[in-house]
Amino acid sequence: MSSRVLPRRTVLQGALVTTVTLFNPVSRGWASTPEPGAIGLPPLDGQLLTDAATRTRAAEDFGHIVHRTPWAVLVPGSVQDIVKMVRFARRHGLKVAGARGIGESHSSQGQSQVEAGVVIDMSALSSIHEIDATSAWVDAGLRWKHLLEATLPLGKSPPTLTDYIDLSIGGTLSVGGIGGQTFRWGLQVDNVLEMDVVTGRGELVRCSRFRNRPLFDAVRAGLGQFGIIVRARVRLVDVPPRARMYHAMYQDLRLFLSDQKKLIAEGRFDYVEGFVVSTDSGRAYQLEVVKYFAPGSEPDDARLLAGLSFEPGTLQVTDSSYFDFANRLAPVVEFLQSIGVWEFPHPWLDSFVPEPATASFVEQVLAQTPESEMGQGPILLYPFHLERLTAPFARVPTGRDAFLFSLLRTAIPPTPEHAAALVAKNHAILDQLTCVGGKRYPVGSVQMSAADWREHFQPFWERFKHAKRAFDPDNVLTPGQGIF
């Protein structure tokens, strides 16, 4: 028991908070002054915040559907703080999860929330330690956007970027990280070379393809179940400074899918995505492709677009800097925040559909998804090669190619009842997806049962459970995923 440490008052993000120094395992509460039975927290370089406002904020995420209030938020001042907190939690039966920031997680179903324990605000550790010709060694709380700001002056970028780059490196490495470059480079977890991980045992371990491989394979797309990623060496590739984006419309789904498949097979573009969009005459399909270039070496539009079957007169071509292309969703997000829609519930569903089943599955789902259920949220549809994927726990269909098919819903009206109804619809679609050999991309809102998770990780469920026993035997980490 420690009685020598007195409470400290400090100013954090504008709020005056009291930092606790004691934990009472009987009342399972925190204290800032000595009380019988209380145990001293290990000395921290950062802070453990227990004030109501911080805990309430940590019970929020982008989904605005699930709210679990943690007992505390750790703002780590060092990697050792995370080691100490995981060990402390393990010893006293608490749970721990990492999150992009306090209430700033982009999960949509409470994946980074913790009821009986501590959320770690990973944004507190967000330094870039080293950038060399082929990689960057960074803290996992860093956002991809800030990494890109540092690498682009050197003519370099991570090869695969998510559509929205204000996500944390640890957050997307925990789920996979897909984007329009995945057909060429794989997921972001296929482009991480090395990581420092605090396992559920409270051990700080470096892992890579060549060192502690079982941990490396478990943590990539491991949904936070085996360790907190604290640092990552991320692959960098050379990129030209400019990007030319092409949009074109299709009325026919099969023609659209066939052109997308052709484009990823031939590799004419550097980025291939697409959307289902609403038009006056119903749903249509929009191709979105990008070619990077250096000034003076502009892309040959005619050659790039030759033989594609989009509707005449629908082509739009836009040039921008590479950074503005990568950061293209920032103004959209800013607008949604300004009108309050960012705060609405987001019962998203992301799925990976085997290529042969894609046309019929998409038709079937669209037929049961009226536009009113989307709340003007986008529907993504684009292909990638499965052979590029290397992380065993990033579950995808078998076969040569698959499509990402995402219903990025906003619940309007933004009521809990409507959000719950859409989450239930997501589950019904997941059942249909499973029937065609598809897999869920587990970032959105689906209420998963134990049987659903078992099915999701097949044929690796036993391996997943074995890794849990090896790296987090007391089930300390990331309860919000609802797997164990």
Ligand SMILES: Cc1cc2nc3c(=O)[nH]c(=O)nc-3n(C[C@H](O)[C@H](O)[C@H](O)COP(=O)(O)OP(=O)(O)OC[C@H]3O[C@@H](n4cnc5c(N)ncnc54)[C@H](O)[C@@H]3O)c2cc1C
């Ligand atoms: C607007 C928007 C656009 C998106 N676009 C894409 C996209 O194009 N492609 C794509 O793949 N995804 C996309 N996503 C989904 C996104 O990848 C997930 O939400 C992901 O969880 C990353 O979000 P985050 O950084 O906020 O992490 P969080 O949501 O905070 O964390 C995600 C999970 O990882 C755990 N975690 C967080 N940090 C760590 C860490 N350091 N170590 C171990 N576990 C950790 C958390 O506990 C949680 O379980 C998008 C989401 C939004 C809201």
